[in-house]
Amino acid sequence: MEAVIEPVATFFGGAWPLVWSLLKIIGIIAPLFLCVAYLTLAERKVIGYMQVRIGPNRVGPRGLLQPIADGVKLLLKEVIVPSGANKGLFIVGPVLALGPALAAWAVVPFSDGWVIGNVDAGLLFLLAVTSIEVYGVIIAGWASNSKYAFLGGVRAAAQMVSYEIAMGFALVCVLMISSSLNLSDIVAGQGKGQGADLGLGFLSWNWLPLFPMFIVYLISGIAETNRAPFDVVEGESEIVAGHMVEYSGMAFALFFLGEYANMILVSALTSILFLGGWLSPVSFLPDGFIWLAIKIAFILFLFLWFRATFPRFRYDHIMRLGWKVFIPLTLFWVVVVAVWIMSPLSLWK
Amino acid sequence: MDFQSVVFYFFSTVMVLASLRVITARNPVHAALFLVLAFFSAGGIWMLLHAEFLAIALVMVYVGAVMVLFLFVVMMLDINLERIRQGFWSYLPVGALIGVLMVIEMVMVLGGRYFGLDAMPKPAEVEQGYSNTKELGRLLYTEYVYPFELASIVLLVAMVAAVALTLRKRKNVKIIDPAVQVAVKRDDRVRIVSMRAEKE
Secondary structure, eight states: OHHHHHHHHHHHGGGHHHHHHHHHHHHHHHHHHHHHHHHHHHHHHHHHHHTTSOOOOSSSGGGTTHHHHHHHHHHHSOOOOOTTSOHHHHHHHHHHHHHHHHHGGGGOOSBTTBOSOOOTTHHHHHHHHHHTTHHHHHHHHHHTTOHHHHHHHHHHHHHHHHHHHHHHHHHHHHHHHHTOOOHHHHHHHHTOSHHHHTTOGGGGSTTTTTHHHHHHHHHHHHHHTTOTTSGGGTOHHHHTTGGGTTOOHHHHHHHHHHHHHHHHHHHHHHHHHHSOTTOOSSTTSOOOHHHHHHHHHHHHHHHHHHHHHOOOOOHHHHHHIIIIIIHHHHHHHHHHHHHHHHSTTOSOO | OOHHHHHHHHHHHHHHHHHHHHHHOSSHHHHHHHHHHHHHHHHHHHHHTTOHHHHHHHIIIIIIIIHHHHHHHHHHOOOOHHHHHTTHHHHHHHHHHHHHHHHHHHHHHHHSTTTSTTTSOOOOOOOTTOOHHHHHHHHHHTTTHHHHHHHHHHHHHHHHHHHHHHOOOOTTOOOOOHHHHHTOOHHHHOOOOOOOOOOO
């Protein structure tokens, strides 16, 4: 590896750190887009089988080229800007919806040392980046100059702000027991403990001692990404498609990409924070990226499963769950974990 | 000029321009979005000072929460700029006086001998592995614990007051207690009647 990089590095000279970072970014974004494309196919197939139908099977062998066909179709369509829309913000909306979903990957570790920015405040960075995701939706909803789009934007603002708080408190519990904000350290901290000593590593991952927080984080993650059953932001049957109603072609595709990239991001974060990241569940198998991929795929499957299972929440129920159930629960659990850490029963010495 | 100065001047220029646009933009939504941009640039400048916790907290709290709610309200207002601009000239002398006073105060504070470059020592170079977040937390919960707790109590009181001011019980709302709703059985809602098929 070094021998290959060395001559290229000397060729670029002083610009090499920049080029190297760009190459690493491309190395993450390109596979991510491929995953997004095939996640859309997986969603249609999985939900299809759950509803005892076949799903897309016309384009390519077993419908495997369907995402490519969809992408080409969206690229070739015309982007229509409504005459009453606020032109500049109408274009900025979808860009802001996708941007944070990609920026967050800068601090996500894929394996030991495989991370673009191994920063100390990684978890804080993630909280900040995911908290600005809502702007794309709000701006799109307002700039479209349409009632449905506006209602979608307002709903998104209320919902995402509500669930962010519960999500934040769940993360506070995680950072308290790992006493670090660095994601690589959080994963490394999960590799130690009584379970790991017995050779059953999965028992010392954070999901077990923080089980209620794991559930809260997962559900808040679904709400943050506006996926069913929390998809009142789109709400096809009430407000047509919410903030996306006026968008067509590639502008719409950006929202779509953003939503699925966010799903993958939330799954990756749940795996890293609660399910031990790249650690292997049992000691006789080696750690590695493959375990993270399996965990991400499992949580993505849960996302699809929930969509096929649950009917959409009513709006006031969403707000009640966020404010009256999750926030008190997580607040209480922060105190419980704090007492637990200071008590002789602490698992994290 | 080294790289850090370039970044500093870039962020500062963006911040000053965005702040100017906050007060000159005709559309209140545009003004709110320019304020978001200004917060972002301020976060960037703090990041340059190795204050990563404060920078990220600024983005998280102000951009991620406060401004979202701001936008939420501003978007729903139907603001008539003509009406707001009425009386601009009659208010101008008072406004200008306050503005000049504030400029003088700023000059006195920033230009004074306690605030100059020679009065403030250069911050110590941080070594590898120094965590700004940890240091800040340690100071907040040891040396400054009383002011910190007092500030949080003031915030709590403000929060309770805000809730108490806006809380009102409305009559005739058709809200159902979720516990009752969940406990509903089929027999409470449907009655199965067995009847013979009707024929013409």
